Amino acid sequence: MSSLVGFLSLVFAIGINFYLFLSRYIFKFKKQKFNLFIRLSSLLTLLSFFSLMYAYVVSDFSNYNVFQNSHSNKPLIYKISGTWGNHEGSMLLWLSILSIFSFFFSFTKNIDESFQRLTLIIQSLLHILFGLFIVFTSNPFLVNSILVNEGLGLNPILQDPGLAVHPPILYAGYVGYSIVFSIAIAGLFQNTDDEWLYVAKKWSLISWTFLTGGIALGSYWAYYELGWGGWWFWDPVENISLMPWIAGLALVHSLMMVRGEQAIKKWIVFLSILCFSLSVFGTFLVRSGILTSVHSFAADASRGIFILLIFFIVTGFGFLVFLLKEPKKSNALNLLFINKVSALVINNILMIIATLTILLGTIYPIIIEVLYNKRISVGGPYFNSTVIPIMIPGFLLMSVAPILSWQTNKINNSKKYVLAFIVLSVLVLIQSYFLDFNTWGFVGLLLGFWIILASIIAIFSSYKIKINIKFFKIINPHVAHIGVGIAIIGITCSSIFQNELDFNLNEGDKFIVNGKTVLFEKIETTNEINFQSLRGKFLFDIEKNRSKEIEAGKNYYPVSKMITSEAGILHQWNKDIYFILGDQKNNEWFVKVLINPFVSFIWLGVIIMMYSGLIAVSRR
Amino acid sequence: MFFTFKIFAIENIDERVKKLTLELRCMTCQNQSIYDSDAEFSNDIKKIVKNKLKAGESEQDIKKFLVERYGEYILFRPLMNYNNIFLWSFPFILLIIGLFFVLIRSKGNKV
Numbered sequence: 001m002s003s004l005v006g007f008l009s010l011v012f013a014i015g016i017n018f019y020l021f022l023s024r025y026i027f028k029f030k031k032q033k034f035n036l037f038i039r040l041s042s043l044l045t046l047l048s049f050f051s052l053m054y055a056y057v058v059s060d061f062s063n064y065n066v067f068q069n070s071h072s073n074k075p076l077i078y079k080i081s082g083t084w085g086n087h088e089g090s091m092l093l094w095l096s097i098l099s100i101f102s103f104f105f106s107f108t109k110n111i112d113e114s115f116q117r118l119t120l121i122i123q124s125l126l127h128i129l130f131g132l133f134i135v136f137t138s139n140p141f142l143v144n145s146i147l148v149n150e151g152l153g154l155n156p157i158l159q160d161p162g163l164a165v166h167p168p169i170l171y172a173g174y175v176g177y178s179i180v181f182s183i184a185i186a187g188l189f190q191n192t193d194d195e196w197l198y199v200a201k202k203w204s205l206i207s208w209t210f211l212t213g214g215i216a217l218g219s220y221w222a223y224y225e226l227g228w229g230g231w232w233f234w235d236p237v238e239n240i241s242l243m244p245w246i247a248g249l250a251l252v253h254s255l256m257m258v259r260g261e262q263a264i265k266k267w268i269v270f271l272s273i274l275c276f277s278l279s280v281f282g283t284f285l286v287r288s289g290i291l292t293s294v295h296s297f298a299a300d301a302s303r304g305i306f307i308l309l310i311f312f313i314v315t316g317f318g319f320l321v322f323l324l325k326e327p328k329k330s331n332a333l334n335l336l337f338i339n340k341v342s343a344l345v346i347n348n349i350l351m352i353i354a355t356l357t358i359l360l361g362t363i364y365p366i367i368i369e370v371l372y373n374k375r376i377s378v379g380g381p382y383f384n385s386t387v388i389p390i391m392i393p394g395f396l397l398m399s400v401a402p403i404l405s406w407q408t409n410k411i412n413n414s415k416k417y418v419l420a421f422i423v424l425s426v427l428v429l430i431q432s433y434f435l436d437f438n439t440w441g442f443v444g445l446l447l448g449f450w451i452i453l454a455s456i457i458a459i460f461s462s463y464k465i466k467i468n469i470k471f472f473k474i475i476n477p478h479v480a481h482i483g484v485g486i487a488i489i490g491i492t493c494s495s496i497f498q499n500e501l502d503f504n505l506n507e508g509d510k511f512i513v514n515g516k517t518v519l520f521e522k523i524e525t526t527n528e529i530n531f532q533s534l535r536g537k538f539l540f541d542i543e544k545n546r547s548k549e550i551e552a553g554k555n556y557y558p559v560s561k562m563i564t565s566e567a568g569i570l571h572q573w574n575k576d577i578y579f580i581l582g583d584q585k586n587n588e589w590f591v592k593v594l595i596n597p598f599v600s601f602i603w604l605g606v607i608i609m610m611y612s613g614l615i616a617v618s619r620r
Numbered sequence: 621m622f623f624t625f626k627i628f629a630i631e632n633i634d635e636r637v638k639k640l641t642l643e644l645r646c647m648t649c650q651n652q653s654i655y656d657s658d659a660e661f662s663n664d665i666k667k668i669v670k671n672k673l674k675a676g677e678s679e680q681d682i683k684k685f686l687v688e689r690y691g692e693y694i695l696f697r698p699l700m701n702y703n704n705i706f707l708w709s710f711p712f713i714l715l716i717i718g719l720f721f722v723l724i725r726s727k728g729n730k731v
Binding site for chain 1: 642643645651652653656658691692693694695696697698703704707708710711714715718721722
């Protein structure tokens with residue numbers, strides 16, 4: 001029953017969008033009525049999504065999709081998240097988020113009426129495209145032809161609270177760029193005033209903030225759920241989410257320098273189209289199953305062809321309009337040696353190079369396989385030695401960029417910065433001799449501290465310190481950059497100064513980690529609702545009264561016959577101590593302990609970036 | 621000072637095994653490096669690499685041996701050969717194009 005409701009409302013929503021598209025050229029709607037229809041279609045799409053969710057919650061196995069991907073003895077939260085833990089459901093989620101964005105966009109004020117309508121029409125076209133894709137290739141409302149009372153279960157690796165909320169947030173980022181795309185295309189068609197640029201800025205900041213959150217959640221999940229001790233693997237699926245993120249960052253930055261300069265406007269439109277194209281491309285690659293990935297949960301390739309087709313339609317249409325209707329009158333840019341515009345241009349160029357390099361590295365194995373029928377890998381080492389060096393000049397520049405002047409060639413207090421940089425370099429150099437000297441470690445720490453220090457100097461020497469909302473809006477770019485600096489320190493320390501200790505232990509053994517005695521208490525096995533768990537229990541720092549308990553082990557999921565590893569992590573502000581329980585050999589357990597210094601700084605940095613993303617939305 | 625550190629690094633065989641196996645793909649896992657993986661395949665390769673390093677073979681030799689045995693797929697860092705010339709030069713071509721763009725743009729604007 002719920003499946004029928006879901007399917008019908010999905011089809012009706014698509015129908016409304018068809019009607020809107022046709023009626024624009026046949027009837028002339030009044031604004032009120034037009035927006036009403038847009039909102040109606042959004043609500044219908046949401047109804048469709050929630051009826052699928054309902055089917056999951058009540059374990060309605062007459063729905064084929066629920067039967068394939070759910071199981072009645074799962075905790076409620078994973079029944080809910082199971083809705084988007086599979087291809088069909090996640091596509092419906094994609095469409096629902098698209099219509100949520102249209103819904104909110106229809107309420108935008110201070111914007112030209114016909115412009116708003118044109119944007120929404122383009123949204124409607126996207127809705128139709130993806131809606132038809134769902135109905136014809138990935139219908140989540142198919143009826144199960146056999147009568148069953150149990151389902152096949154959800155991939156246990158996805159049964160995790162972090163991953164339950166990760167897809168909706170990530171998708172909100174991806175799909176948010178649809179609005180930016182539509183605004184940019186509408187801007188090309190109407191090309192009247194520059195008001196649309198401010199609207200585009202707002203929406204691209206919202207999308208970017210969501211995307212940041214989504215990526216961070218995904219990598220935090222990889223950190224504690226995969227149990228490898230790392231949080232970023234240059235995995236294809238990770239790369240794919242990183243591409244629109246960097247392109248989106250470039251977009252947000254170039255929207256800062258809109259000052260009626262046509263050359264920039266052209267570039268903004270280009271980036272807007274690129275961001276959404278990369279988002280659709282990302283969806284295609286993840287869902288097509290072409291890539292081998294740790295995050296792989298893809299289905300068959302025939303659907304991939306359809307998404308590829310959609311990708312070509314969207315991208316082709318976008319760039320075609322861009323070429324035919326490009327903004328006229330290109331004013332030359334005012335690129336003096338050091339000013340804000342040239343800093344932003346350099347930043348944009350570097351970001352685009354990084355994006356394209358990641359893109360090439362990610363699809364290169366596919367190209368080689370098609371051309372030479374040979375399998376190769378392009379992994380972390382490639383990206384580390386290409387993308388990171390390219391970004392370094394950008395990192396150096398970003399520390400002072402916000403205080404550069406728009407027009408002239410002068411930095412205020414430039415001596416202060418030079419002095420600070422020299423002192424800092426010496427300090428970091430001394431520090432790194434006490435640890436093992438490592439070139440990347442040195443560069444990373446220097447950059448991180450430099451960005452933070454220069455931003456703080458800039459805040460204190462350029463503005464009057466006041467504690468009110470307006471002040472926080474003014475210093476917001478610096479705050480964002482401090483977040484980046486903190487994240488760079490965390491990234492450098494946790495990846496380069498990671499320490500690994502291996503032990504073979506019996507229950508009751510004591511061993512030393514980081515100068516503290518740890519007791520391997522016991523091994524415990526328990527039966528949970530949907531899995532069996534094996535846990536090694538450790539007591540950290542037993543000599544003190546406040547010793548901490550750590551559990552590391554594995555889960556066995558009988559329904560899907562899979563084992564997942566569950567790392568035990570002791571979080572401290574300056575390091576994570578990461579316990580991995582290995583296999584038992586000759587009556588001894590293999591225990592790996594990783595000491596990851598300053599991992600928490602990565603998440604702190606990301607949170608600061610997201611905070612300033614939100615602040616920037618409210619700033620015009 | 622630099623020199624002493626380097627010598628120190630070469631002496632430590634486990635560090636060298638780590639450095640090399642981090643750049644190798646575990647063929648039986650999902651996108652995991654041999655170093656990070658505990659799969660049987662990875663443990664075998666780790667042993668092979670360690671023995672070969674002890675026997676004094678260079679990293680290049682070991683990589684070559686592994687590629688002959690398992691194909692280029694095992695290398696996370698693609699070889700710098702004719703096929704991959706585009707892959708490796710691409711970022712630097714882009715960088716040069718970018719530089720040119722900046723130079724041309726700013727030349728026309730000199731006051």
